[in-house]
Amino acid sequence: MKFTLNGETREIAVNPATRLIDVLREEFGLTGTKEGCGEGECGACTVLIDGEPVCSCIIPVSQVASAEVTTIEWLNGGHPLQKLFMDEVGAQCGICTPGMIMAALSLGPAPTLDDVRTALAGNLCRCTGYAAIYRAVLKWRGMPLEDGAGGAVVA
Amino acid sequence: MRSATSLDDALRILRDERRTPVAGATDLYVALNFGTLEQKRFLDIWAVEELRGISERGDMLVLGALATYTSLIRSPLVARRLPMLVEAARQVGGVQIQNRGTVGGNIANGSPAGDSLPVLAAADAVVVLRSVDGERRVLLTQYYTGYRATVMRPDELIVAIEVPPVEGKQWFRKVGTRAAQAISKIVMAGVRSSHPRIAFGSVAPTVVRVSRTERVLASTGDIDEGAGVLAEEIAPIDDIRSTAEYRLRVATNLLRRFWAETS
Numbered sequence: 001m002k003f004t005l006n007g008e009t010r011e012i013a014v015n016p017a018t019r020l021i022d023v024l025r026e027e028f029g030l031t032g033t034k035e036g037c038g039e040g041e042c043g044a045c046t047v048l049i050d051g052e053p054v055c056s057c058i059i060p061v062s063q064v065a066s067a068e069v070t071t072i073e074w075l076n077g078g079h080p081l082q083k084l085f086m087d088e089v090g091a092q093c094g095i096c097t098p099g100m101i102m103a104a105l106s107l108g109p110a111p112t113l114d115d116v117r118t119a120l121a122g123n124l125c126r127c128t129g130y131a132a133i134y135r136a137v138l139k140w141r142g143m144p145l146e147d148g149a150g151g152a153v154v155a
Numbered sequence: 156m157r158s159a160t161s162l163d164d165a166l167r168i169l170r171d172e173r174r175t176p177v178a179g180a181t182d183l184y185v186a187l188n189f190g191t192l193e194q195k196r197f198l199d200i201w202a203v204e205e206l207r208g209i210s211e212r213g214d215m216l217v218l219g220a221l222a223t224y225t226s227l228i229r230s231p232l233v234a235r236r237l238p239m240l241v242e243a244a245r246q247v248g249g250v251q252i253q254n255r256g257t258v259g260g261n262i263a264n265g266s267p268a269g270d271s272l273p274v275l276a277a278a279d280a281v282v283v284l285r286s287v288d289g290e291r292r293v294l295l296t297q298y299y300t301g302y303r304a305t306v307m308r309p310d311e312l313i314v315a316i317e318v319p320p321v322e323g324k325q326w327f328r329k330v331g332t333r334a335a336q337a338i339s340k341i342v343m344a345g346v347r348s349s350h351p352r353i354a355f356g357s358v359a360p361t362v363v364r365v366s367r368t369e370r371v372l373a374s375t376g377d378i379d380e381g382a383g384v385l386a387e388e389i390a391p392i393d394d395i396r397s398t399a400e401y402r403l404r405v406a407t408n409l410l411r412r413f414w415a416e417t418s
């Protein structure tokens with residue numbers, strides 16, 4: 001089976017029913033993608049398939065045949081969003097962070113706080129209380145740290 | 156697991172062997188990870204492009220079985236003809252689930268908590284089933300024979316959902332514990348016209364149209380009378396998520412809100 005992984009064409013022989021997350025972590029050693037709940041609820045395992053965020057813990061690898069898969073490793077540690085997550089303390093234990101960042105990457109160029117909330121609704125964080133995460137994402141896009149009604153929610 | 160690349164291919168495989176279809180896997184793989192899945196042999200239909208489109212055929216809105224929640228949300232056609240389905244799709248899971256979960260999977264999975272089901276029931280939608288032997292059409296309200304039991308045969312696939320034109324104001328609400336994650340506790344979809352059409356999810360073993368309530372509202376327009384009949388008509392499921400009494404109260408409140416907001 002062939003697919004594109006972080007920009008490179010890869011080929012593997014694996015049971016097509018294997019979960020995508022297991023292929024990423026065990027076959028390719030890409031352990032940046034985390035497993036939290038294993039049931040689609042927490043978003044820790046979020047990767048992009050053809051640019052759209054999905055939970056890799058509930059996807060059979062057969063479904064990425066000829067698709068483009070992007071994981072947190074693609075950012076190489078130097079992405080502005082990664083730096084902002086650190087600066088704003090949007091990452092504490094860090095389990096949710098790769099998934100949060102991958103989900104945030106699919107946001108448009110000028111997201112409101114509401115857009116950020118919606119985009120990250122499928123990502124749970126037990127540590128930060130979310131405000132620092134929303135702040136990091138809004139600052140990355142150069143957007144005001146307020147909701148539409150003008151209440152300073154994440155400042 | 157086998158993967159089908161075309162509809163013919165998929166239907167031939169299902170004629171020859173028993174396999175469980177896999178669409179977006181958002182129900183199946185949760186069960187698999189949980190260890191509660193009995194089936195072991197699968198047929199991945201995700202790559203069957205013919206099942207993916209959203210279009211108009213005659214006066215029917217046609218949703219391919221593999222249409223995802225995201226594609227419903229993005230479709231101008233669905234926004235124009237069936238806005239209550241867009242509303243329902245927006246409230247399913249998070250973006251990750253919306254990107255993979257399909258309308259065909261929601262129907263076939265048969266959970267009485269499926270969010271698209273009350274919408275499709277209220278819209279008089281028709282499920283299109285196909286096997287190598289041909290196609291048949293079943294009203295969504297006649298598709299379920301009991302809790303998670305359907306008329307679909309093992310050699311069939313849901314290929315599409317056909318929705319006739321809907322006259323009147325459309326309304327959708329879901330009451331659950333956590334908007335993005337919870338499988339809904341109570342879902343209601345309604346269409347307000349001279350004969351209102353009202354459907355509930357999670358109040359019975361299957362999605363239900365409350366036809367007695369509809370008739371009372373159509374003939375008297377009296378919401379108190381309608382709410383009274385509703386209480387007699389539905390038998391809420393008393394499960395781990397909430398008690399029957401609570402569900403009944405929520406259902407009645409939803410009916411009243413629908414009536415007030417669509418008047």
Ligand SMILES: Cc1cc2nc3c(=O)[nH]c(=O)nc-3n(C[C@H](O)[C@H](O)[C@H](O)COP(=O)(O)OP(=O)(O)OC[C@H]3O[C@@H](n4cnc5c(N)ncnc54)[C@H](O)[C@@H]3O)c2cc1C
Pocket residue numbers: 039040041175176177178179180181182183184185220221246247248249252255256257258259260261262263264268269270271311312313314335336337338339
């Ligand atoms: C975190 C999370 C949140 C969720 N939130 C919601 C929610 O808010 N509301 C809601 O309604 N659901 C929710 N779900 C459930 C699920 O996402 C939906 O039911 C979804 O529509 C299932 O579609 P699927 O394509 O993923 O189905 P799959 O898991 O692929 O399949 C489900 C069942 O349908 C069968 N099937 C699928 N397609 C076909 C077909 N074309 N023909 C015949 N049989 C078929 C399969 O064999 C299987 O039995 C949630 C799930 C998760 C993991």
Ligand code: FES
Pocket residue numbers: 034035036037038039040041042043044045046055056057058
């Ligand atoms: S680990 Fe995949 S959603 Fe939680």
Ligand code: FES
Pocket residue numbers: 090091092093094095096097124125126127128
């Ligand atoms: S930082 Fe610990 S779960 Fe988010």
